[in-house]
Amino acid sequence: MPTPFLARDLRVIPIDAYIDPPVPRARAIITHGHSDHARSGHGAVLATPDTIAIMKARYGEDSAETFQPLEFDTPLVVDDVTITLKPAGHILGSAQVLLEHQGQRIVVTGDYKRLPDRTAQPFELAECDLLVTEATFGLPVFQHPNPQDEVARLLRSAATFPDRAHVIGCYALGKAQRMIALLRDAGYDAPIYLHGAMIRLCELYVERGIPLGLLKPTLGTTKSELAGQIVIAPPSAIKDRWSRRLPDPVLAVASGWMSVKQRARQSGVELPLVISDHADWNELRETIAETGASKVWVTHGREDALVYHCRQQGLEAEPLNIRAFEEGEDQGDTEEQGELET
Amino acid sequence: MRRFAQLMELLALTPSRNRKIEALAEYFRSTPDPDRGYALAILTGALTFKNVKPAILRDVVLAEVDPYLFGLSYDYVGDLGETIALIWPHHGGTEPLPSLSDLVELFNMTSKADLPRLIGSLLTRASINERWALVKFATGALRIGLSARLAKTALADMSGKDLQDIEEVWNGLTVPYTDLFDWLTGKAERPDIDHTARFHPLMLSNPIDEEKDLEKLDPADFVAEWKWDGIRVQLIASKGKVSLFSRTGDDIAAAFPDVTESVFGDAVLDGELLVGPDFEPMLFNDLQQRLNRKVAIGKHLATYPAFVRVYDMLFEGVDDIRSLPWTERRRHLEAWFAKNPQTRIDLSPVLSYRDWNDLAEIRRRGAADHGHEGVMVKLRSAPYVPGRPKGLWYKWKRDPNVVDAILMYAQRGHGKRSSFYSDYTFGVWKGNEIVPIGKAYFGFTDEELKQLDKWVRNNTVASFGPVREVSKELVFEVAFDSAQQSGRHKSGIALRFPRINRIRWDKPATEAATIEDMQIFLAAT
Numbered sequence: 001m002p003t004p005f006l007a008r009d010l011r012v013i014p015i016d017a018y019i020d021p022p023v024p025r026a027r028a029i030i031t032h033g034h035s036d037h038a039r040s041g042h043g044a045v046l047a048t049p050d051t052i053a054i055m056k057a058r059y060g061e062d063s064a065e066t067f068q069p070l071e072f073d074t075p076l077v078v079d080d081v082t083i084t085l086k087p088a089g090h091i092l093g094s095a096q097v098l099l100e101h102q103g104q105r106i107v108v109t110g111d112y113k114r115l116p117d118r119t120a121q122p123f124e125l126a127e128c129d130l131l132v133t134e135a136t137f138g139l140p141v142f143q144h145p146n147p148q149d150e151v152a153r154l155l156r157s158a159a160t161f162p163d164r165a166h167v168i169g170c171y172a173l174g175k176a177q178r179m180i181a182l183l184r185d186a187g188y189d190a191p192i193y194l195h196g197a198m199i200r201l202c203e204l205y206v207e208r209g210i211p212l213g214l215l216k217p218t219l220g221t222t223k224s225e226l227a228g229q230i231v232i233a234p235p236s237a238i239k240d241r242w243s244r245r246l247p248d249p250v251l252a253v254a255s256g257w258m259s260v261k262q263r264a265r266q267s268g269v270e271l272p273l274v275i276s277d278h279a280d281w282n283e284l285r286e287t288i289a290e291t292g293a294s295k296v297w298v299t300h301g302r303e304d305a306l307v308y309h310c311r312q313q314g315l316e317a318e319p320l321n322i323r324a325f326e327e328g329e330d331q332g333d334t335e336e337q338g339e340l341e342t
Numbered sequence: 343m344r345r346f347a348q349l350m351e352l353l354a355l356t357p358s359r360n361r362k363i364e365a366l367a368e369y370f371r372s373t374p375d376p377d378r379g380y381a382l383a384i385l386t387g388a389l390t391f392k393n394v395k396p397a398i399l400r401d402v403v404l405a406e407v408d409p410y411l412f413g414l415s416y417d418y419v420g421d422l423g424e425t426i427a428l429i430w431p432h433h434g435g436t437e438p439l440p441s442l443s444d445l446v447e448l449f450n451m452t453s454k455a456d457l458p459r460l461i462g463s464l465l466t467r468a469s470i471n472e473r474w475a476l477v478k479f480a481t482g483a484l485r486i487g488l489s490a491r492l493a494k495t496a497l498a499d500m501s502g503k504d505l506q507d508i509e510e511v512w513n514g515l516t517v518p519y520t521d522l523f524d525w526l527t528g529k530a531e532r533p534d535i536d537h538t539a540r541f542h543p544l545m546l547s548n549p550i551d552e553e554k555d556l557e558k559l560d561p562a563d564f565v566a567e568w569k570w571d572g573i574r575v576q577l578i579a580s581k582g583k584v585s586l587f588s589r590t591g592d593d594i595a596a597a598f599p600d601v602t603e604s605v606f607g608d609a610v611l612d613g614e615l616l617v618g619p620d621f622e623p624m625l626f627n628d629l630q631q632r633l634n635r636k637v638a639i640g641k642h643l644a645t646y647p648a649f650v651r652v653y654d655m656l657f658e659g660v661d662d663i664r665s666l667p668w669t670e671r672r673r674h675l676e677a678w679f680a681k682n683p684q685t686r687i688d689l690s691p692v693l694s695y696r697d698w699n700d701l702a703e704i705r706r707r708g709a710a711d712h713g714h715e716g717v718m719v720k721l722r723s724a725p726y727v728p729g730r731p732k733g734l735w736y737k738w739k740r741d742p743n744v745v746d747a748i749l750m751y752a753q754r755g756h757g758k759r760s761s762f763y764s765d766y767t768f769g770v771w772k773g774n775e776i777v778p779i780g781k782a783y784f785g786f787t788d789e790e791l792k793q794l795d796k797w798v799r800n801n802t803v804a805s806f807g808p809v810r811e812v813s814k815e816l817v818f819e820v821a822f823d824s825a826q827q828s829g830r831h832k833s834g835i836a837l838r839f840p841r842i843n844r845i846r847w848d849k850p851a852t853e854a855a856t857i858e859d860m861q862i863f864l865a866a867t
Binding site: 139140141142143239251259261262264265270304312 | 355356357407411412414418419420421424425431470474485486487754756760795
């Protein structure tokens with residue numbers, strides 16, 4: 001293929017715009033609202049209406065000079081580059097960026113998953129010449145189980161220990177709302193209790209048309225009231241002072257990392273729930289093949305294994321080694337999140 | 343297999359000991375023979391399959407998975423069994439896995455050549471959690487932090503039988519323990535075991551309370567012995583065979599051939615395993631070189647020769663003398679020694695003393711001059727009672743050493759304490775810097791723990807994962823049993839059994855101990 005019109009730092013060269021730039025830029029295209037992709041301080045931001053709403057809720061109305069909403073599957077021509085946002089299925093409003101220029105097609109996946117999730121617009125495949133793919137779970141040990149089975153395990157545990165609270169560590173944006181939706185869809189209709197750090201984003205999801213059932217703050221509840229209940233909190237809070245208000249809690253964490261039991265055990269998680277908002281190893285490989293890309297850049301995660309796999313398949317592949325500070329399931333100690341509610 | 347997998351997962355992940363016991367008891371109660379016996383054997387490490395080795399499992403996986411990708415994955419996961427379970431690419435579990443007893447038969451009967459195919463098909467049939475348990479079951483490498491003792495406690499819980507009774511019969515039983523479960527469920531009498539060939543639960547002592555106990559006890563009713571600083575063992579010599587068990591009933595004979603090959607006569611003896619030439623005990627540190635090894639290292643046999651210092655006798659020949667008073671047992675023991683002169687076991691001497699003050703002085707001098715850990719005080723009329731009976735045997739440890747050290751790092755605890763910074767690393771001055779000398783996580787009250795937790799959070803200067811470095815301001819009075827030289831620690835010193843004696847909120851860090859202060863403790867041991 002000809003030289004890509006995208007630079008390795010994800011600058012769209014002909015229009016001087018960056019995708020998910022980690023430092024303030026004049027023009028930014030934002031794939032989704034997690035803080036390792038969406039930062040404040042850019043000049044002009046192009047993103048889906050949901051992502052813009054999330055950015056404004058998290059960073060403030062004036063966190064960029066201008067916000068330009070772009071609906072999914074609606075091509076936008078800027079100079080001689082056509083930009084289309086395709087649903088990525090990762091969280092509400094999450095998009096892949098499809099760029100077309102002089103007959104060359106490039107897709108930047110952002111974070112994505114292909115399993116059904118009613119809190120995010122479902123993933124759409126876009127064919128391309130160059131694919132820039134995430135690799136959060138880019139190792140063959142990551143084969144995510146069916147999330148409904150994981151929720152069934154949670155409900156079984158809740159039935160086994162009616163005197164204990166089940167506290168589920170979830171990232172506040174995306175995972176928390178998906179977890180609630182999965183519980184509701186499994187028929188769980190009791191109130192679900194929220195750590196303070198969760199409330200605002202759950203309200204935003206509901207406002208944007210994703211019903212989550214009856215939600216209550218844990219603040220002001222008594223221990224006995226929380227017995228037998230399900231509580232959603234940031235992962236860092238479940239083992240911290242905040243959790244002392246809960247009656248003999250079962251510590252659960254919902255994350256793709258939880259598949260490794262030895263890790264869950266070391267971090268004191270009693271009920272690991274393997275529920276991920278990222279593609280697993282098999283999805284990553286299938287997607288690469290289905291896009292028909294001849295060239296693959298791998299970023300955000302375990303690049304080595306996926307680059308190796310692509311080369312085995314005869315594709316040109318390279319790691320990008322972009323180091324942003326990490327949020328969501330991309331690990332990292334997010335202790336501060338847990339200290340918001342005191 | 344599904345229920346066994348669920349049990350394994352619970353055991354691996356729940357921090358609560360009581361919940362583990364409940365789950366085990368429930369499993370043993372509701373699982374039929376012989377499956378529950380095989381589960382018990384796997385959990386206690388009593389069952390392994392000769393041909394099923396981790397290497398075979400790895401080969402099975404490498405036939406299906408690229409070796410480079412397997413290597414990256416293994417690096418990430420860190421546990422071979424778990425890597426195999428997670429990476430296995432074929433999933434088709436419509437047919438349930440065989441029962442545990444069928445699995446045992448399959449693993450034992452299948453030829454080496456056919457094993458890879460069998461293992462591959464089992465991995466494919468298993469669900470993800472079953473696959474993890476299956477690999478652990480096949481290789482016997484559980485790594486879920488379960489002790490045999492806990493499994494036995496669950497058996498006691500399930501049956502209402504005494505834990506002592508279960509331990510009594512334990513070592514004479516064979517997998518899959520059908521006779522054990524028949525007894526536990528009331529279907530049969532207690533299994534009849536050859537009493538001279540297996541471990542007998544030990545009699546343990548209680549710490550003496552100097553203020554309350556001594557004035558009530560008549561010194562004439564008791565005898566005293568040194569408290570030896572080795573490990574408690576039970577030595578069984580029977581029909582030319584010698585076994586050596588640790589206090590928990592683990593067979594450690596293979597690591598101490600110098601002892602087992604030299605002993606003769608028939609008896610079950612209770613004593614302390616020590617190392618040193620000509621019955622002169624060396625330091626515990628030296629003994630440690632020989633512990634936790636499957637077999638002895640040749641040069642250790644010469645540098646750290648082992649011996650057992652005996653202080654009690656449970657059986658003479660085939661006669662159970664445990665119900666006799668100590669004075670009678672001692673007479674049997676001395677007579678037996680006279681009849682069977684030994685080269686690697688000797689008698690622990692009885693100390694003579696006039697009254698408690700006299701013994702206190704003996705204890706103090708023993709600690710200062712010879713580094714003795716303290717004295718044992720035993721009731722002359724007491725039979726040998728397994729467990730920790732009250733009022734029969736006392737340990738009177740020497741006064742602990744104390745040092746004022748500075749809190750350096752704090753780490754979160756486990757289980758109930760997982761929201762508290764409860765594990766503390768402390769150090770002493772070495773010139774202008776502070777070097778760590780030890781770590782302790784008990785000795786304080788729940789209320790003090792709350793205060794400490796708060797102090798740590800308010801005085802954190804840096805975080806490294808779960809560890810917080812704090813400003814070097816808080817002084818602990820740390821008590822410890824002894825100090826030894828150690829190449830592993832930056833300070834060159836390692837403390838034995840350190841605990842927080844007092845929190846010195848009042849004391850400035852500048853007045854804490856120095857590394858030079860620590861030298862006198864080294865000299866004393």
